Amino acid sequence: MSELGLSLRTVDPRRFQIAFLGSFLLFGLYRLEFKLEAAQVALTFASGLAVQAFFLRRLRLNDGYLSALVTCLGLSLLIRSDTYWVHPLAAAVGIGGKFLLRVNGKHLFNPANLGVVFALALGHAWISPAQWGHETMVAAWVLLLGAMVVSRARRSDVSLAFLTSFLSLCALRVLWLGQRWQVLGHRLDDGSLLLFTFFMISDPKTLPDSRRGRAALAFLVALLAFGWQFGLYRYNGLFYALFVLTPTTALWDRMWPGDKYDWNPEKRNEDLVSAAPLPA
Amino acid sequence: MKIWLALLLCPLNASAFCGFYVAKADSSLYNKASQVVIVRSDGRTVLTMANDYKGDPKEFALVVPVPVVLHKNDVKVVEADVLAGLDAYSAPRLVEYFDEDPCNPRLLYSKGSGVAAVRGSSSDGSLAQQRKSAKALGVTIEEKFTAGEYDILILSAKESDGLETWLTQEGYKLPKNASKALKPYITQKLKFFVAKVNLKEQEKSGFAKLRPLQFGFKDARFMLPLRLGMLNADGPQDLMVYAITKKGRVESTNYRTVDMPSDREIPTYAREDFAKIYPAMFENAWTKNDKRSVLTEYTWDLNWCDPCAAEPPTRETLEKLGVFWFADTPDSAPQNPPFMPRRRGPSRGGALEARITRLHVRYEPATWPEDLVFQETTDTRNYQARYVLRHRWEGKASSCDAAKTYLTKELPERESKAVDELAMLTGWKPEKIRSDWKKARAEGKDKAKTRQY
Numbered sequence: 001m002s003e004l005g006l007s008l009r010t011v012d013p014r015r016f017q018i019a020f021l022g023s024f025l026l027f028g029l030y031r032l033e034f035k036l037e038a039a040q041v042a043l044t045f046a047s048g049l050a051v052q053a054f055f056l057r058r059l060r061l062n063d064g065y066l067s068a069l070v071t072c073l074g075l076s077l078l079i080r081s082d083t084y085w086v087h088p089l090a091a092a093v094g095i096g097g098k099f100l101l102r103v104n105g106k107h108l109f110n111p112a113n114l115g116v117v118f119a120l121a122l123g124h125a126w127i128s129p130a131q132w133g134h135e136t137m138v139a140a141w142v143l144l145l146g147a148m149v150v151s152r153a154r155r156s157d158v159s160l161a162f163l164t165s166f167l168s169l170c171a172l173r174v175l176w177l178g179q180r181w182q183v184l185g186h187r188l189d190d191g192s193l194l195l196f197t198f199f200m201i202s203d204p205k206t207l208p209d210s211r212r213g214r215a216a217l218a219f220l221v222a223l224l225a226f227g228w229q230f231g232l233y234r235y236n237g238l239f240y241a242l243f244v245l246t247p248t249t250a251l252w253d254r255m256w257p258g259d260k261y262d263w264n265p266e267k268r269n270e271d272l273v274s275a276a277p278l279p280a
Numbered sequence: 281m282k283i284w285l286a287l288l289l290c291p292l293n294a295s296a297f298c299g300f301y302v303a304k305a306d307s308s309l310y311n312k313a314s315q316v317v318i319v320r321s322d323g324r325t326v327l328t329m330a331n332d333y334k335g336d337p338k339e340f341a342l343v344v345p346v347p348v349v350l351h352k353n354d355v356k357v358v359e360a361d362v363l364a365g366l367d368a369y370s371a372p373r374l375v376e377y378f379d380e381d382p383c384n385p386r387l388l389y390s391k392g393s394g395v396a397a398v399r400g401s402s403s404d405g406s407l408a409q410q411r412k413s414a415k416a417l418g419v420t421i422e423e424k425f426t427a428g429e430y431d432i433l434i435l436s437a438k439e440s441d442g443l444e445t446w447l448t449q450e451g452y453k454l455p456k457n458a459s460k461a462l463k464p465y466i467t468q469k470l471k472f473f474v475a476k477v478n479l480k481e482q483e484k485s486g487f488a489k490l491r492p493l494q495f496g497f498k499d500a501r502f503m504l505p506l507r508l509g510m511l512n513a514d515g516p517q518d519l520m521v522y523a524i525t526k527k528g529r530v531e532s533t534n535y536r537t538v539d540m541p542s543d544r545e546i547p548t549y550a551r552e553d554f555a556k557i558y559p560a561m562f563e564n565a566w567t568k569n570d571k572r573s574v575l576t577e578y579t580w581d582l583n584w585c586d587p588c589a590a591e592p593p594t595r596e597t598l599e600k601l602g603v604f605w606f607a608d609t610p611d612s613a614p615q616n617p618p619f620m621p622r623r624r625g626p627s628r629g630g631a632l633e634a635r636i637t638r639l640h641v642r643y644e645p646a647t648w649p650e651d652l653v654f655q656e657t658t659d660t661r662n663y664q665a666r667y668v669l670r671h672r673w674e675g676k677a678s679s680c681d682a683a684k685t686y687l688t689k690e691l692p693e694r695e696s697k698a699v700d701e702l703a704m705l706t707g708w709k710p711e712k713i714r715s716d717w718k719k720a721r722a723e724g725k726d727k728a729k730t731r732q733y
Contacts, residue, residue, distance in 0.1 A: 133536045
């Protein structure tokens with residue numbers, strides 16, 4: 001392994017996530033003309049960080065704000081609304097849910113996932129999966145898959161398992177329908193698929209501890225999302241599928257126990273409670 | 281017989297002022313523009329496909345994949361002017377302002393647009409094959425009826441080769457690769473809506489032009505089958521989608537949807553040349569967005585407009601276009617709703633629940649591998665592609681000090697900015713714009729004929 005890889009692995013992965021998501025957000029706002037206002041982003045952060053601060057004090061935790069930042073970035077990237085209240089409310093619910101909804105020390109839901117589903121349920125928000133455009137998406141996939149290989153992220157197995165399952169299902173559909181292979185490539189232009197793969201389903205605080213459990217969960221999420229989108233012709237299947245299936249993590253852990261995840265293994269003693277991650 | 285396999289079947293009217301092909305609309309132009317109205321709510325869709333086909337009616341045919349078997353009651357023809365009105369209402373618009381006497385003020389009206397007609401191309405060919413029965417080919421004629429001047433068949437098929445063979449032996453000339461393009465629809469158990477012109481009925485109807493066809497169905501899919509339309513494509517094709525929903529803006533979920541640049545001040549000679557300028561702006565915007573994006577030209581509450589390129593459609597017009605939910609809102613049923621064109625705020629009382637989104641799609645086979653899928657968002661913000669002209673004050677620098685500043689400083693700066701703006705919007709060279717403007721000015725073509733407020 002290269003020195004770069006080695007040094008990458010000793011840094012909290014959430015710092016990379018923040019750097020990537022942050023630049024993605026700026027690029028989207030100023031180059032891709034996202035239907036998102038700077039004020040909505042500011043409100044997301046104000047609300048999300050305030051709720052994080054509240055719970056850290058209340059529960060006397062020392063987790064810091066990395067996870068909350070990742071959640072706020074994820075929500076800003078995904079949620080679109082023509083109101084100013086949906087974003088901050090989604091951030092508050094997502095991050096609040098992280099502290100309030102726990103099973104065996106794990107989060108019942110990924111905070112950004114909870115925030116997204118909550119925002120959609122309010123009926124004043126939508127997701128624009130195609131807002132990124134083809135060229136941006138090609139660059140983003142290359143960058144993220146590359147970074148994953150170099151850093152050997154410890155929970156990348158679930159991202160790969162999910163992506164492989166989902167794309168295999170899409171490939172089977174292309175074969176079945178006799179479509180051109182470009183259709184499969186076109187699936188990768190979906191920005192929510194990328195964010196979901198690398199920053200949401202990979203959230204170690206919601207995943208089964210065993211590799212088998214994670215693979216099973218990833219496959220089921222892919223299957224459900226695929227059926228929702230291509231069988232029922234509904235929208236936002238990825239987020240609903242993960243939302244419905246992450247609570248099964250406790251079952252997988254009972255069936256196949258494994259080691260608990262820790263963001264900073266080197267600093268294990270300093271960080272007993274282990275920060276709550278975010279969208280991943 | 282020739283056939284347009286398509287959603288967008290045939291030849292259609294280019295958008296109002298998009299003025300594509302304004303110079304001529306002869307038959308040598310390709311089938312590059314079509315118009316579709318999609319009315320959508322609660323899983324129900326009504327599609328209206330306009331066509332301005334000018335060729336021999338015998339040669340006209342249309343094949344559209346549809347999710348369910350349609351019956352006679354589900355299909356009708358509508359008058360072409362209904363669609364033209366919607367087109368004009370939602371078209372990108374020019375707005376004029378007039379500089380005040382700097383030593384004095386005022387302002388605006390909108391300029392509508394002319395409609396350019398385009399006709400389509402068709403593929404030629406002959407058939408001849410041993411005739412096989414529909415059954416042997418796996419083709420079932422689910423329904424057969426006449427709607428207006430059209431004979432309609434609703435087909436289902438077991439395999440694409442069979443369908444291709446059957447259509448060919450029935451006298452439809454299919455483009456190359458039709459079978460391959462039909463296959464995904466057959467596998468998904470879609471039916472095929474096939475229309476051709478019934479000459480007797482057409483004669484009886486007294487309409488020289490073929491009228492738009494409309495049909496409705498209930499299905500979860502909110503999409504347009506583009507792929508069939510690409511079969512006779514020779515280069516990019518234009519599709520104007522007018523999506524009418526209860527509340528929210530419509531966007532594509534599998535192709536990026538962006539707004540056309542708007543509210544830009546451009547040189548005043550645009551008033552005569554808008555039909556050339558707007559298509560260049562569109563082309564430029566499309567290219568800058570990877571040639572893979574859907575461009576929004578308009579989305580607005582259908583009760584009003586500001587400024588209005590044309591009056592908002594009436595309740596009656598919207599119902600003709602297939603809007604089916606007004607009856608569900610009992611009290612808001614004045615026969616002539618109080619439309620308030622040109623008003624600046626949403627109308628109250630009696631307003632209709634309807635929003636239009638005008639999406640301009642330019643697609644090509646290589647980079648648009650999938651049919652267009654849409655979603656209705658919850659976005660209720662209004663947007664229009666609007667370009668602004670500011671006519672100069674025609675006075676003398678000696679009138680007052682302010683006039684001097686205006687003529688020597690403010691005006692040249694502003695006009696230079698307008699040139700740069702247009703250069704950025706169209707990709708044209710600023711020198712070309714300057715010389716065109718100068719020429720137009722010398723010929724007096726950049727002036728409003730009458731000053732209006």
